[in-house]
Amino acid sequence: MKTTEYLREDKLPHIWCPGCGNGIVISNIIRAVDALNLKRENTVIVSGIGCSSRAAGYMNFDTLHTTHGRAIPFATGIKMANPDLNVIVISGDGDATAIGGNHFIHASRRNLDLTLIVVNNNIYGMTSGQYSPLTPTGKIATTAPYGNIDRPFDLCELAEAAGATYVARGSVYHVQQLKRYVERGIQNKGFSVIEALSICPTYFGRKNKMGSPVKMLEGIRDNAVIYNGKNKEEGKDKFLIGEFKNEPDREYTESYQKIIDSLKEGK
Amino acid sequence: MEKNKMRLVQGNEACVMGALYAGMRFYAGYPITPSSEIAEESSIQLPKVGGKFIQMEDEIASMAAAIGASLAGKKAMTATSGPGFSLKQENIGFACMAEVPVVIVNVMRMGPSTGLPTSPAQGDIMQARWGTHGDHPIIVITPTSVKEMYEFTIRAFNLAEKYRTPVILLADEVIAHMREGVEIRTDIEVIDRAKPTPGEPYLPYQLKEGDIVPPLASFGDGYRFHVTGLSHGENGFPTNSVEINNALIRRLNSKITDHLDDIVEVEEGYTSDAEFLILSIGSTARAAKSVVNTLREQGIKIGYFIPKTVWPFPEKELKECFKTVKKVIVPEMNMGQIALEVERVAAGQAEVHRLNKVTGELFTVAEINDGVMAVINK
Ligand SMILES: Cc1ncc(C[n+]2csc(CCOP(=O)(O)OP(=O)(O)O)c2C)c(N)n1
Numbered sequence: 001m002k003t004t005e006y007l008r009e010d011k012l013p014h015i016w017c018p019g020c021g022n023g024i025v026i027s028n029i030i031r032a033v034d035a036l037n038l039k040r041e042n043t044v045i046v047s048g049i050g051c052s053s054r055a056a057g058y059m060n061f062d063t064l065h066t067t068h069g070r071a072i073p074f075a076t077g078i079k080m081a082n083p084d085l086n087v088i089v090i091s092g093d094g095d096a097t098a099i100g101g102n103h104f105i106h107a108s109r110r111n112l113d114l115t116l117i118v119v120n121n122n123i124y125g126m127t128s129g130q131y132s133p134l135t136p137t138g139k140i141a142t143t144a145p146y147g148n149i150d151r152p153f154d155l156c157e158l159a160e161a162a163g164a165t166y167v168a169r170g171s172v173y174h175v176q177q178l179k180r181y182v183e184r185g186i187q188n189k190g191f192s193v194i195e196a197l198s199i200c201p202t203y204f205g206r207k208n209k210m211g212s213p214v215k216m217l218e219g220i221r222d223n224a225v226i227y228n229g230k231n232k233e234e235g236k237d238k239f240l241i242g243e244f245k246n247e248p249d250r251e252y253t254e255s256y257q258k259i260i261d262s263l264k265e266g267k
Numbered sequence: 268m269e270k271n272k273m274r275l276v277q278g279n280e281a282c283v284m285g286a287l288y289a290g291m292r293f294y295a296g297y298p299i300t301p302s303s304e305i306a307e308e309s310s311i312q313l314p315k316v317g318g319k320f321i322q323m324e325d326e327i328a329s330m331a332a333a334i335g336a337s338l339a340g341k342k343a344m345t346a347t348s349g350p351g352f353s354l355k356q357e358n359i360g361f362a363c364m365a366e367v368p369v370v371i372v373n374v375m376r377m378g379p380s381t382g383l384p385t386s387p388a389q390g391d392i393m394q395a396r397w398g399t400h401g402d403h404p405i406i407v408i409t410p411t412s413v414k415e416m417y418e419f420t421i422r423a424f425n426l427a428e429k430y431r432t433p434v435i436l437l438a439d440e441v442i443a444h445m446r447e448g449v450e451i452r453t454d455i456e457v458i459d460r461a462k463p464t465p466g467e468p469y470l471p472y473q474l475k476e477g478d479i480v481p482p483l484a485s486f487g488d489g490y491r492f493h494v495t496g497l498s499h500g501e502n503g504f505p506t507n508s509v510e511i512n513n514a515l516i517r518r519l520n521s522k523i524t525d526h527l528d529d530i531v532e533v534e535e536g537y538t539s540d541a542e543f544l545i546l547s548i549g550s551t552a553r554a555a556k557s558v559v560n561t562l563r564e565q566g567i568k569i570g571y572f573i574p575k576t577v578w579p580f581p582e583k584e585l586k587e588c589f590k591t592v593k594k595v596i597v598p599e600m601n602m603g604q605i606a607l608e609v610e611r612v613a614a615g616q617a618e619v620h621r622l623n624k625v626t627g628e629l630f631t632v633a634e635i636n637d638g639v640m641a642v643i644n645k
Contacts, residue, residue: 057495062487062491064338065505066496067357073335074334077333081336082487256319260314263315
């Protein structure tokens with residue numbers, strides 16, 4: 001299918017700033033969906049609140065734009081109600097790890113079959129540049145005018161530790177990887193987390209004097225370490241790109257179906 | 268048709284029986300006294316009928332999951348109490364705005380904050396109406412017995428489906444934990460949400476002539492529609508248009524206020540000639556009724572007025588009473604919440620006397636009797 005058929009072209013132009021990474025992430029989600037031949041009718045996109053979460057409205061599927069931080073529990077209800085649906089969740093770094101952090105770890109623990117893509121632009125974009133749990137220490141934000149003293153999460157390590165069964169990090173520079181990770185995440189029958197390192201030239205970039213969008217992309221390229229299974233240390237304070245976990249395990253709706261089936265047999 | 272059976276059941280259990288009868292196939296919750304039995308019973312019963320139960324990480328997530336399940340086509344419920352009801356508010360507002368049918372049970376306990384977890388109170392009446400931000404419509408119904416826990420839960424689902432809205436079943440701890448013999452009716456009509464006509468173009472928020480609300484497709488039906496909590500047009504997509512926003516907010520509210528006769532339910536006794544009136548809800552209404560019956564035997568012209576739908580408030584029905592009623596007594600297990608509404612409706616036509624109890628105990632018949640006599644003898 002033409003990839004533009006996965007977009008609601010009549011809803012464009014989008015609200016994003018020039019140079020924003022959101023479009024690159026969305027296009028790779030669409031490419032992954034297309035490569036897997038997922039039916040549009042059978043695929044639901046759920047998002048939270050934030051610039052990145054506005055993606056749902058532009059994508060030509062059943063789409064649900066929820067409340068800030070709560071996309072995962074809304075998606076949980078959808079998947080439980082109809083396990084035949086492919087449910088993809090798009091969330092920002094603030095959405096997924098601050099206000100939605102608890103849902104994130106519990107969804108990882110449950111291993112319900114959802115694919116979560118976190119667009120990590122290191123900042124709260126929608127509300128104009130306050131620091132998020134993924135803003136690196138020392139960086140400037142509108143609420144960290146003297147430099148951020150918070151220590152950030154490593155989203156992928158958090159997901160792994162909490163029990164997500166597929167975990168990977170791509171970026172808006174490493175688009176081939178990003179597409180492949182989203183594909184594998186969707187294929188994994190369980191909770192999959194794909195962190196998409198992105199750029200926010202308007203707020204994060206400008207506040208931290210990182211230059212043009214192209215410069216910011218080059219920054220990702222120049223500071224990337226491609227994960228090879230044993231170079232995690234090397235990736236510290238850099239961008240470690242790769243697939244960290246792909247270990248399928250019991251999926252939640254399947255476990256629940258077993259209960260339903262056993263009660264039927266008991267009768 | 269199967270004959271109705273008599274059963275001895277607890278209020279919370281009756282709620283789940285009603286929900287299953289109405290077609291509940293999804294429940295998400297987080298444990299909290301005095302509503303936990305609703306979750307426990309749902310976890311036992313739902314998989315037996317092919318439904319799903321999930322214990323979420325908190326009440327915010329429970330509310331979200333219930334809305335998600337409803338959008339995927341399943342009738343969904345969540346139950347909670349006090350602190351949990353506070354946490355659900357933002358997503359209740361989402362369901363109002365996005366017009367998603369869902370049932371929320373709030374078994375009131377003593378607050379504020381953690382308060383007295385196992386003690387009865389009626390302090391959430393205003394929260395049930397205005398707990399979430401913004402001008403939103405809401406339907407809140409209040410049972411006074413275990414029988415009504417069963418029947419009102421069915422009614423809550425029916426109203427939610429018919430009006431595409433969250434409906435709150437506002438019970439108090441006594442009704443939830445009480446056991447009573449109940450005739451389990453199996454002749455109550457069950458209403459399912461209107462679905463779009465296959466083959467026709469679908470706009471999820473377009474009201475067609477003669478309809479109460481726009482039909483609601485389910486995710487996966489093939490319509491590829493959008494749902495958002497942002498102000499939206501008939502197509503469901505966000506807009507900044509002042510005209511469209513105005514029309515939306517007005518339609519959301521009028522879908523309820525245009526159908527008050529269907530939504531509002533009141534139980535009245537002796538109101539046709541009453542000079543005095545006791546107005547109360549839930550377990551308080553049970554004591555009030557008994558006081559009225561006794562005083563009537565003594566020749567006192569007193570009646571009772573029990574809103575079974577507390578929101579929208581039964582304004583028209585109460586106004587009618589003021590043709591004869593001169594004094595209203597409003598006993599409540601709070602510092603005076605329904606009384607505010609009664610004062611508004613009375614608008615000086617009758618005296619409104621508050622009778623408030625916040626000890627974490629039920630009103631006794633004697634307390635209501637004394638309170639009423641003090642007003643009558645004044
Ligand atoms: C309950 C609540 N709190 C705060 C907000 C305001 N708010 C909207 S988006 C946002 C942050 C978004 O940041 P992120 O999730 O990183 O997404 P981005 O905009 O950067 O894509 C905040 C704080 C809100 N909408 N709801």
